[in-house]
Amino acid sequence: MYDITIIGAGVVGCAIARELARYNLKICLIEKNEDVGAEVTKANSGIVHGGYAEKPGSVKAKFSSKGNSMYKQLNAELNFGFAQTGSFVIGFDEKDALKINELFVYGQKNGVPNLQIVDGDFVRDKEPNLNKDINVALYCPTAGITSPYEFAIALAENAIQNGVELKLNSKVTTIQKSHDHFIITTNHGYSTLTTKIVINSAGLYTDEIAKMVGLDEFTIKPRQGQYLLFDKDQGDLINSVIFQVPTAISKGILVTKTYHGNLLIGPDATPAPEKDYLDTSSKNISEIIEAAKKSFPNFDLQKVISAFAGNRAAATTEDFIIEESKVSGFINVAGIESPGLTAAPAIATYVSEIVATIKQIKLSPKTNFNPYRKAYHAIASMQQQALNNLIKQDAKYGCVVCRCETVSEGEICDALHRNIPINSLDAIKRRTRAGMGRCQGGFCTPKIMEIIHNELQIPKEEITKKGGKSLFAFGRTK
Amino acid sequence: MKSYDIVVIGGGPAGMAAALAAHKNQVKNILIIERDLELGGILNQCIHNGFGLHHFKKELTGPEYSNLVTLELQKTNIEIMTDSMVLKLDHDNDNKTVYAINGKLGLMKIKAKAIILAMGCRERTRGAIRIHGARPAGVYTAGTAQRLINIDGYMPGKKVVILGSGDIGLIMARRMTLEGAKVEAVLEIMPYSNGLTRNIVQCLNDFSIPLMLSHTVTKIHGKERVEGVSITKVDMNLCPIKTTEQFIPCDTVLLSVGLIPENEISRACGIMIDRKTAGPIVGELRQTSKEGIFSCGNVLHVHDLVDFVSEEGYLAGFGAAQYIHNNLNPDFTHTTIPGDGINTVVPQKINAKNITDNIKLFMRVKKVYTNCAINAYIGDKLIAHKKENKFLPAEMVSLTIKKEDLFNNTNAEILIKIEQI
Numbered sequence: 001m002y003d004i005t006i007i008g009a010g011v012v013g014c015a016i017a018r019e020l021a022r023y024n025l026k027i028c029l030i031e032k033n034e035d036v037g038a039e040v041t042k043a044n045s046g047i048v049h050g051g052y053a054e055k056p057g058s059v060k061a062k063f064s065s066k067g068n069s070m071y072k073q074l075n076a077e078l079n080f081g082f083a084q085t086g087s088f089v090i091g092f093d094e095k096d097a098l099k100i101n102e103l104f105v106y107g108q109k110n111g112v113p114n115l116q117i118v119d120g121d122f123v124r125d126k127e128p129n130l131n132k133d134i135n136v137a138l139y140c141p142t143a144g145i146t147s148p149y150e151f152a153i154a155l156a157e158n159a160i161q162n163g164v165e166l167k168l169n170s171k172v173t174t175i176q177k178s179h180d181h182f183i184i185t186t187n188h189g190y191s192t193l194t195t196k197i198v199i200n201s202a203g204l205y206t207d208e209i210a211k212m213v214g215l216d217e218f219t220i221k222p223r224q225g226q227y228l229l230f231d232k233d234q235g236d237l238i239n240s241v242i243f244q245v246p247t248a249i250s251k252g253i254l255v256t257k258t259y260h261g262n263l264l265i266g267p268d269a270t271p272a273p274e275k276d277y278l279d280t281s282s283k284n285i286s287e288i289i290e291a292a293k294k295s296f297p298n299f300d301l302q303k304v305i306s307a308f309a310g311n312r313a314a315a316t317t318e319d320f321i322i323e324e325s326k327v328s329g330f331i332n333v334a335g336i337e338s339p340g341l342t343a344a345p346a347i348a349t350y351v352s353e354i355v356a357t358i359k360q361i362k363l364s365p366k367t368n369f370n371p372y373r374k375a376y377h378a379i380a381s382m383q384q385q386a387l388n389n390l391i392k393q394d395a396k397y398g399c400v401v402c403r404c405e406t407v408s409e410g411e412i413c414d415a416l417h418r419n420i421p422i423n424s425l426d427a428i429k430r431r432t433r434a435g436m437g438r439c440q441g442g443f444c445t446p447k448i449m450e451i452i453h454n455e456l457q458i459p460k461e462e463i464t465k466k467g468g469k470s471l472f473a474f475g476r477t478k
Numbered sequence: 479m480k481s482y483d484i485v486v487i488g489g490g491p492a493g494m495a496a497a498l499a500a501h502k503n504q505v506k507n508i509l510i511i512e513r514d515l516e517l518g519g520i521l522n523q524c525i526h527n528g529f530g531l532h533h534f535k536k537e538l539t540g541p542e543y544s545n546l547v548t549l550e551l552q553k554t555n556i557e558i559m560t561d562s563m564v565l566k567l568d569h570d571n572d573n574k575t576v577y578a579i580n581g582k583l584g585l586m587k588i589k590a591k592a593i594i595l596a597m598g599c600r601e602r603t604r605g606a607i608r609i610h611g612a613r614p615a616g617v618y619t620a621g622t623a624q625r626l627i628n629i630d631g632y633m634p635g636k637k638v639v640i641l642g643s644g645d646i647g648l649i650m651a652r653r654m655t656l657e658g659a660k661v662e663a664v665l666e667i668m669p670y671s672n673g674l675t676r677n678i679v680q681c682l683n684d685f686s687i688p689l690m691l692s693h694t695v696t697k698i699h700g701k702e703r704v705e706g707v708s709i710t711k712v713d714m715n716l717c718p719i720k721t722t723e724q725f726i727p728c729d730t731v732l733l734s735v736g737l738i739p740e741n742e743i744s745r746a747c748g749i750m751i752d753r754k755t756a757g758p759i760v761g762e763l764r765q766t767s768k769e770g771i772f773s774c775g776n777v778l779h780v781h782d783l784v785d786f787v788s789e790e791g792y793l794a795g796f797g798a799a800q801y802i803h804n805n806l807n808p809d810f811t812h813t814t815i816p817g818d819g820i821n822t823v824v825p826q827k828i829n830a831k832n833i834t835d836n837i838k839l840f841m842r843v844k845k846v847y848t849n850c851a852i853n854a855y856i857g858d859k860l861i862a863h864k865k866e867n868k869f870l871p872a873e874m875v876s877l878t879i880k881k882e883d884l885f886n887n888t889n890a891e892i893l894i895k896i897e898q899i
Contacts, residue, residue: 229605233745276701280610306605308613379579388584395581400563403513404742440603442619446630460632465615470702472615473632474729477657 002028002165003361005184005195007172007209008202009036011148012336014155015348016199020355021162023363028193029156029164030186032171034467035427036420037152040203041341042430043278043310044225045267046148046258047241049339050087050140052107052115059320061110063343063350068142070345079375080147080154081259087143087241088123089252090295091136099245100138107140114141129237130296143241147259148341149430153420158373160419162366168421169467172202175212177327180360182213196360199331199351203313204275206321206334213327218334222275222311225267226284228292231303231438234263242295253291255299260433263299265292272311280307305438312337322347324354331355376414376432380406401451402444404437409451416455423456425449426466445472481589482557483507483802484795485576486596487564487743490519491784492775493596494547495791496798500594501554503799509557509588511564511578517551518544519598520621521784523628526649528676532785543784567593567747569768592770592798595744595758596791599776601646602736604698609641611697616704620646620734624653633657635730639707640664641695643671643678645782645872647734652681654732661685662726665693665709667716670846672736672872674782694718695731704729737780744773754822755779761810761827762837763797764790769808772798779824779840782874786840800832807831812856812890819844819896820852821871828892830884837884839877839894843869847896852877854894856887865899 004020006013009031017029033039051065075082091100100117107115116139123130123137160166170188175198185192202209207220235257244252247269258264266288285307292299315321315335320343324331331354333347340347356363377390379397390410391398397410415422415431425441425448428434434448435441441448449463449472464470483505486493489512497510516522521529524540531537534546551558562580576588601619616635618626623634624646636659640647643666651661664682669692671678682689690709696718697708711722739757741749750759750767757778758766764774774794775787800806812828823841839854839862847869854862854877861883869875877894 279612279697282608282610282696285608285610302606304605304608305603307608307610384585387579391579391581391584398579398581398584399561400513400565400579403563406563406565438603438606439600440605442601442603442622445622446625450630460630464702466702468702470615473626473634474636475633477627477631477633 001181002026002193002195004028004197004199004355005030005182005193006199006201008200008205009152009156009166010039010041010201010203011037011152011155011341011344012203012333012347013199013201014152014159015344016201016333016351017159017164018155018162019348019352021159021164022365022369024366025361025363027164028195029159029166030170030172030184031166031168034169034424034464035422035430036156036166037149037430038426038466040310040313041152042149043227043308044148044312044338044341045227045254045256045264046145047087047254047256047342048082048144048146049342050107050115050143051110051112051339051342052103052138052140053246054106054110054339056106056109059322060339060343063320063346064339065110065112067339067343067346071144071146074345077371078154078158078373080150082144082146083259084142084144085240085257086139086141087243088127089138089243089245090123090130090134091245092133093135096245097136100136103138107138112140112142115139127239127242129298130242131294145241145256145259146341151341153431154373157419158371161373162369166420172209172212175209177213182329197329197331197355197358199333201333201336203336204311206313206332210325210332210334213330215325215327215330215332218315218317218321220275220313220315220334222272223314223337224270224272224277224309224311226280226288226307226309227264227266228285228288228304229258229306229308230263230299231305232261234299234303235261237299238263238296244291244295253288253295255292255296262305265289265299267310275311278309278311280309306440320347322350324358329358329360376411378411379408401447402434402437404439405433407432407434412448412451413455416452423452423458424464424466424470479587479589482509482591484509484592484594484798485588485590486510486594487576488512488519488596488598488775488777489514489517489558489560490596490598490775491521491544491547491787492598492777492791493594494551495788496594496596496772496774496795497556498547498550498554499792499795500799501556503796505799505802509559511562511576512558512560513563515561517548517558517560523621523625525628526653529784532783533788547788564743567743569747569771574770592772592801594794594798595766595771595773595777596775597740597743597777599737599739599780601733602738604733607735609695609698611708612700614698614700614702614704616700616729617698617731618733620644620650620732623650623732627653627657633659635659637728638662638730638732639695639726639728640732640734642666642733642735643673643689644734644736645673645677647732648673648677648681650732650734651687652685655685655687661687662728663688663690665690665695667692667694667712670870674872696723698731704731707731737776739777739780741777744777752822752826754816755824757824759826760824761829762825762832763800763806764794764825765797765801765806770801779822782872786874812884812892814839815891815893816841817893817895819847819850820894823894828884830881833881833884836878836880839879841875841877841894843871843875843896846870849899850896851899852894853897854879854892856883856892857889859887861887861892869896
C-alpha cells in the first residue's frame with residue numbers, strides 16, 4: 001500500500017511529489033500521458049509572476065508571491081532554468097493609471113517586494129523597443145521567466161531520485177474508498193493500487209477525479225489561451241515580461257522573451273469547448289497580434305516559428321481549491337489556473353502541511369534526501385574548454401543533431417536514459433530543445449527517430465510524436 | 479589552429495563547385511566542411527531524374543549528379559571534413575575564423591583567408607505560414623517526407639494532401655503515389671503553380687493527381703495523427719472564402735510552401751542580407767558585404783535547377799580565388815534595381831572591373847506575365863532585353879549584360895523591369 005498517491009504529473013503534482021519525497025513515505029505519482037508536464041504545464045506563458053495581480057485574501061494571492069520567492073533556490077537545486085527579468089504592466093492613459101495603482105495596492109497587501117510605479121521614460125530606458133506612448137507602468141523586479149515543462153521534468157526526476165514511483169500512460173478509471181484507504185484502478189493493464197491518501201492534482205480533470213469519490217463542489221471550465229512563438233532574433237528585442245492592464249478574465253496580452261530567448265506573445269482567454277481542444281484559429285491569433293502591437297509595435301511576422309494553444313484548469317469557484325475534502329484522506333488541489341506555475345512550489349509546501357495533519361500518516365524527514373538534480377550538458381551554451389572535455393569523454397556531444405538549436409546526440413541520449421522513461425519526439429524536444437527551432441524538426445526528425453531506434457530498440461514504425469497513435473511512419477517502403 | 483586559404487561551408491552542389499573552381503584557379507589550401515556523413519547535400523535524397531541537363535549535358539538522378547562532382551573532387555587535394563557542423567564565423571578583416579564541431583575533434587577554431595558560404599536552405603514550415611487547427615503527427619515538409627522515404631525507407635503516410643506546388647511537393651506527389659499512397663490533391667494558394675511546368679506534367683498530370691489552384695488548407699484536424707484537412711478557395715487577396723470550405727479526410731499533410739536560405743551564421747557575423755532573396759547581398763563574383771566572404775547556391779537565393787547552383791558555385795570559387803591572389807577589385811561600380819514586376823535580382827552589386835566576360839543577372843518576376851519583355855536600362859539606355867511568351871515566378875530568368883555597356887555608362891544604377899510588348 002502506498003502512503004500517498006498523487007494523480008496528475010503536471011507542475012503541481014510534480015512539485016507535491018518532490019516536496020513529499022523529503023519524508024519517509026511510499027509515494028506514487030500517476031500520469032495518464034506519456035510524459036510529465038505534457039498538458040497544461042507545457043502550454044502557458046512560462047511566467048513566474050510577481051504576485052500583485054491577485055485579489056488580496058484569495059487563495060491565489062496567498063501562494064503566488066510566496067511561490068515566486070522559492071524559485072531561485074529551487075533552480076539552484078534542480079537546474080530547470082529561471083531568470084528574474086522583472087515585469088512591467090504598461091499603461092497609456094488615466095484609466096490605465098488607475099488600474100496600475102490598484103495593482104500596486106494589491107501587491108503591497110500580497111507582500112510583493114520592491115514594486116514601483118514608474119513613468120514612461122523609465123520603461124523606455126529598460127525596454128527601448130516598446131510603444132513610445134507608454135506613460136506609466138508598474139515595475140515588478142521580482143517577476144521572471146522559466147521553462148515550465150522543464151521545471152515539471154526536473155521536479156519529477158528529483159522526486160524519483162528520492163524514491164517516488166512514477167506511473168506514466170496510466171489514466172485513473174475508478175477510485176474506491178474503503179474505510180481507511182483508497183483503491184485506485186487505472187487503464188494501464190487494468191492494474192489496481194491501494195493508498196492511504198489521494199492527492200488530486202489532475203489539472204483539467206480534477207473535477208472528474210473528485211466525482212469518483214462522490215465530490216461535486218466544483219467543475220473545471222477549461223479556458224483556452226493561444227500563443228504565437230517567434231525566433232530568437234525577435235526575442236532579443238525584449239528583456240522582460242510586458243503586460244497590458246488586466247481584464248476581468250486574463251492578465252492581458254503579454255509580450256515576453258522566453259527563458260530560451262524566443263519572443264512569445266499571447267494569450268487570449270476564451271472558453272474551450274472541450275478539455276483537450278487545443279486548436280488554434282486564425283481569428284484569435286490575428287487578434288493577439290493586433291493587441292500585442294500595442295505593447296511592442298515592431299515584431300516581424302516572418303519570424304513566427306509556431307502557434308499553440310493551452311487550456312487553463314479554471315474552477316467554477318474562480319480560485320484555487322487546496323484542501324482536504326469532505327472525504328477524509330482525499331486532498332483536492334484544483335482550479336490551479338494562472339498563476340499556478342508561480343504558486344506551485346508554495347502549494348506543494350502547503351499540501352505537505354495538510355498531509356501532516358492527517359492521522360494515518362507520520363511525516364518523518366529522510367536523512368538521505370538529495371535535493372539536487374543534474375542539469376543537461378547543453379552544448380549550445382558551453383565554453384570551448386568544457387565542451388571539448390565533455391566530447392573527449394563522449395563523442396556524441398560533438399555530433400549536432402538539431403542545427404537550429406544546436407542540440408547534440410549526447411543530450412538526446414541523456415534524455416532517453418534518465419529516470420523518466422520517455423520515447424516520444426515531443427518528450428525529447430521538451431528536455432533538449434531538439435526540434436524546437438525555426439525548422440520545426442524538418443531536418444532532425446529522421447535523425448532523432450534513428451537515435452530512439454538505436455538507443456531503445458523501438459521499431460521506427462512505433463515511434464510517436466506524443467504517445468498514443470501519433471505515429472510518424474506507416475511501415476516500410478516497397 | 480588549422481589554417482586554410484579557403485574554407486567552404488557546406489558540401490552540397492554549390493560548395494563542391496566552389497571548391498573545384500578555387501582549386502582550378504590555383505588556390506592550394508582548401509577545406510570543405512559538411513554537416514552530413516557524405517558530400518552531396520540534398521541531392522542525395524533526390525533519387526528522381528532531371529538533373530544535369532545543362533551542366534553535364536545528360537539526364538541524371540540527384541545521387542548520380544552528386545557522385546560525378548564528388549569524383550572530380552577526389553582527384554584534387556581539397557580537404558573534406560564531413561559529419562561536422564559550423565556554429566559560428568568571426569570576421570575581423572584579414573582574420574577570419576570558422577568555429578566547427580564534430581565528435582572526433584570537438585569544437586575547433588579554423589583560420590581562413592576566405593570563406594565561401596554554401597549552406598543551402600530549409601523548408602518553410604507550418605508555423606511560418608500559420609496553418610491553424612490541431613497539432614497532430616503527420617504534418618511534414620515535403621523534403622522531410624522525401625528523406626524518410628528515399629533515405630530511411632519508411633512511409634510517412636498513406637492518404638496525403640499536399641499544400642503548395644513547389645517542385646519538391648510535386649516530386650513527392652509522384653513519389654508517394656509510386657510507393658502506394660493515395661495523393662488526394664495538391665493545393666496551391668496562388669492562381670498559378672509554383673513548380674516547373676515539366677514537374678506539373680510528369681508528377682501530377684501523368685498520375686491524375688488534381689492540382690487545385692487558388693486553394694489553401696484552413697485547418698488541420700486530428701488529435702494524435704492527422705485525420706483530415708479543411709480546405710477552401712481563396713479570393714483575389716488570397717483570403718479564404720468560407721462558403722467554399724470542404725473537408726478532405728487524410729492522414730498526412732505535406733508542405734511545399736517555399737524555401738528559406740539558411741543564413742543564421744551569416745547574419746550573426748554581420749553580413750548584409752537582401753530581404754527579398756533572404757540571402758546575402760552580393761557582387762558579380764558573389765562577394766558579400768564582408769571582405770573575403772563569398773556566398774553561392776541556395777543559401778544565396780533559391781534556385782530551380784542544380785545546374786545553375788553549380789554554375790554559381792564556380793563563380794563564387796573563382797571570386798574567392800581572385801581574392802586570395804589579390805586580384806579582386808573592392809567596392810562596386812553598379813547597383814541592380816528590381817523595377818516593375820521584378821521581385822529579386824542577383825547580383826545586387828557589380829564591379830565592372832572584375833568582369834572578364836559578359837555578366838548574367840538572375841531574377842524572379844512577381845507574378846505571371848504573358849507577352850512581356852524583361853528589359854534592363856542604364857539611365858534611358860536599354861542594355862539588355864529578353865522576350866518570352868510567359869514569365870513565371872517559379873522559373874528564374876537570366877539576362878546577359880555586355881561588359882562594354884557597363885563601361886560606357888557612368889550611371890551606377892541598372893534598372894530591370896517588365897514591360898508590355
